[in-house]
Amino acid sequence: MDAVLLARIQFALTIGFHYIFPPLTIGLGWMLFVYHTLYRKTQSPVYRQLAHFWTKMFAINFVVGVATGITMEFQFGTNWAAYSRFVGDIFGAPLAAEGVFAFFLESSFLGILVYGEKKVSKTVYWISSLMVALGATLSAFWIVVANSWQQTPAGYEVVDGRAVLTNFAEAVFNPSTVVRYLHVVAAALVVGTFFILGVSAWMVLKKKHGDFAKQSLKSAFIPCMVAIVIVMGVGHPHAIQVAETQPAKLAAFEGLWETQTNAPALLFGIPNAEEERTDFALEIPGGLSMLIDGTTTREVQGLKDFAPEDRPPLGITFFSFHSMVYLGVWFFLIAFGGFVLLKMGKLYENRLYLMAATLTVPLPFFANELGWIAAEVGRQPWVVYNELRTSNAISASVPPGQVLASIIMFTLIYALLFGVWWFLLKRQFNKGPESIESIKGEVE
Amino acid sequence: MLALQIIWFLLVGILIIGYAILDGFDLGVGFWHLFAKKKGERSAFIESIEPFWDGNEVWLLTGGGALFAAFPPVYATVFSGFYLALMLVLLGLILRAVAIEFRNKVDSPGWTKAWDYAFAFGSILPSILFGVAIGNVLRGLELNEIGDYTGGFFALLNPFSLLCGLVGLAMFAMHGALYLSMKLEGEIAADARRWASRAWMVFVVLFMVATIWGALGFFYNITAVPLVLALFAVLASVSSFVFNRAGRAVAAFVSSCETIVFTMLAVAAALFPYMVPCTNNPDWSLTINNSSSSQLTLTSMLVIALIGMPIVLAYTVFIHRVFKGKVEVREE
Structure with a gap:
């Protein structure tokens, strides 16, 4: 098989699998901090139940995130040696900074959060929950910095066939860093909050763990609403940034072929790369120009402006982007609809809603993956936008057979990890929280 | 100016040494895990390493990131050149990470046993392979002009590098046993002391053979410095053995840390200023000079390190203070 394709399959497999876990770590991390804070303020045992119950999920999830993350740190060198030589002057620094500023923080305080409650004061314990959430969130920053530099490289010049740093701040805060970071963190909050929402809805639906399940469900709505509003709110400036810095990607997102003013926003369609048109298009005339610039006179570049070899793969980019947007709308409905039901006092009996919320549990994971796929596949054929093609970036010295072997190894071990991860989470869902009595006993 | 390159050569070295000392003890605990008779x-x-292993592993991630940032061609050459070996390291590290966290999550003997094997396997395999990798770097690699490794997988399994793999395993086994003797009490602590003595004997013999073999055959920097450092490593390990026999667990463990420091410094000194010597054409060797990042990157990274590393050390000390004291063995 083709060496480039194999390297790409392995990268997609390992990053795609890894990316299931960190968003849940970030989202749940902040929810844990909320629960610990509420417990500290109110001393109400239910918040302690919530904090402990979700800390168990957090710990199970965290370790799989760590285990699969080690692969990523190695993989640029193992599979993408030419890429590593080209970008090393810039790309390595954020990875190292992630270790120094985020991982140490996160891993040290997680130890206290999970194993050390009896060994530290209440204040230190509470601060630990903040530090864990902060560590996870900082870690995302440095990864988004590194990835954003691939999308919109800045603060460098190419000397003797490699990128050389000319301005550290410009490289870190390249044109897409901030908006992408906010979008990613907000999306992680969506994963974490909807995870609590959906799992709690399931517990209520199955009449498990009584009042605890209801409290847990109730606690999720406001965070869910905040998260989904932020993610959508940031999605808009993100789209503007893509339009300005990566026009080929935007054109692929929207299935836009002709460069035009008054460009339409596509609600639905099926792009047809062979005939260079979009079939079954359902459009809002002028919508895309309006979204980007606030006026219909804004010109938007179409795919035909780019040579065929410089266009991203159309189908994947288009459908992953659109599916992500549709899912976002669904999350909005679930969060706000549920909140209305709660306020009307009809939430806990509404089986239809509880079922829908339960089935929503996996969807934010999909939305996150789809967002990354849209971002990464939409950047193709470039690994560093307009500088280095993916096909020129792999490790020439690694025989394709060895890559195939490692793909098989990762597939097997990741399938095992996924199975165990879900099995252990489900066990905890079934087991439920510690009893109120045991908490009271401990406090006294 | 070469000063920044030298600083970064040392800093990457410090991160690798930090990793070897810290993850070294929990890898070593993994080596002895199946020797424990009682559940x-x-x-x-597991309890003795549970709050620490994750932070320990971060030293490896940060070391990898720092190598990538400061010496990208070295990162690219070594990681792609040792492809299969590193994939096995990853397999080991992934398995042991989840094994530590998952083994007590389900109350079933079969479940726990399966993860116990995964933990031991996942600890032993990387312990050997890290040594094999260092052995190969010391020997030098067959490279082409752009720095890609051309030697093939089986050339990595040469006798000298395999010997270095066993040195690594014995070193971590000694280190892990001393850690256990420090953290546990009673019968099992006595067992750990015996294990440490045995591992020391294996280590000290293999280490001396490897040093002499390397000095006669491979070291690129054949001055007295690496040999003196190697001698210090031997002396530190002897004092660790003596302290261990005298029942002074903490002193023995500290000496074992010193053994690791001197061993790694000896490796660094034997290589300097090379990072990856090229066996087929010395001009293609990767050195700290021809393989470093730009001065601006090295400077920016130095700022990050100067701000970050004191904080990291503070966390490390803090977490070990929180979880200080002995771990109890309970009947199960």
């Missing part, structure tokens, strides 16, 4: 003992082994 309660195994649980105590």
Whole structure:
């Protein structure tokens, strides 16, 4: 098989699998901090139940995130040696900074959060929950910095066939860093909050763990609403940034072929790369120009402006982007609809809603993956936008057979990890929280 | 100016040494895990490393990131050149990470046993392979002009590098046993002391053979410095053996840390200023000079390190203080 394709399959497999876990770590991390804070303020045992119950999920999830993350740190060198030589002057620094500023923080305080409650004061314990959430969130920053530099490289010049740093701040805060970071963190909050929402809805639906399940469900709505509003709110400036810095990607997102003013926003369609048109298009005339610039006179570049070899793969980019947007709308409905039901006092009996919320549990994971796929596949054929093609970036010295072997190894071990991860989470869902009595006993 | 390159050569070295000392003890605990007879003992082994292993592993991630940032061609050459070996390291590290966290999550002997094997396997395999990798770098690699490794997988399994793999395993086994003797009490602590003595004997013999073999055959920097450092490593390991016999667990463990420091410094000195010597054409060797990042990157990274590393050390000290004291072996 083709060496480039194999390297790409392995990268997609390992990053795609890894990316299931960190968003849940970030989202749940902040929810844990909320629960610990509420417990500290109110001393109400239910918040302690919530904090402990979700800390168990957090710990199970965290370790799989760590285990699969080690692969990523190695993989640029193992599979993408030419890429590593080209970008090393810039790309390595954020990875190292992630270790120094985020991982140490996160891993040290997680130890206290999970194993050390009896060994530290209440204040230190509470601060630990903040530090864990902060560590996870900082870690995302440095990864988004590194990835954003691939999308919109800045603060460098190419000397003797490699990128050389000319301005550290410009490289870190390249044109897409901030908006992408906010979008990613907000999306992680969506994963974490909807995870609590959906799992709690399931517990209520199955009449498990009584009042605890209801409290847990109730606690999720406001965070869910905040998260989904932020993610959508940031999605808009993100789209503007893509339009300005990566026009080929935007054109692929929207299935836009002709460069035009008054460009339409596509609600639905099926792009047809062979005939260079979009079939079954359902459009809002002028919508895309309006979204980007606030006026219909804004010109938007179409795919035909780019040579065929410089266009991203159309189908994947288009459908992953659109599916992500549709899912976002669904999350909005679930969060706000549920909140209305709660306020009307009809939430806990509404089986239809509880079922829908339960089935929503996996969807934010999909939305996150789809967002990354849209971002990464939409950047193709470039690994560093307009500088280095993916096909020129792999490790020439690694025989394709060895890559195939490692793909098989990762597939097997990741399938095992996924199975165990879900099995252990489900066990905890079934087991439920510690009893109120045991908490009271401990406090006294 | 070469000063920044030298600083970064040392800093990457410090990160690798930090990793070897810290993850070294929990890898070593993994080596002895299956030697514990009782179930309660195994649980105590895990409990003794549970709050730390993750932070320990971060030293490896940060070391990898720092190598990538400061010496990208070295990162690219070594990681792609050792492809299969590193994939096996990853397999080991992934398995042991989840094994530590998952083994006590389900109350079933079969479940726990399966993860116990995964933990031991996942600890032993990387312990050997790290040594094999260092052995190969010391020997030098067959490279082409752009720095890609051309030697093939089986050339990595040469006798000298395999010997270095066993040195690594013995070193971590000694280190892990001393850690256990420090953290546990009673019968099992006495067992750990015996294990440490045995591992020391294996280590000290293999280490001396490897040093002499390397000095006669491979070291690129054949001055007295690496040999003196190697001698210090031997002396530190002897004092660790003596302290261990005298029942002074903390002093023995500290000496074992010193052994690791001197061993790694000896490796660094034997290589300097090379990072990856090229066996087929010395001009293609990767050195700290021809393989470093730009001065601006090295400077920016130095700022990050100067701000970050004191904080990291503070966390490390803090977490070990929180979880200080002995771990109890409970009947299970």
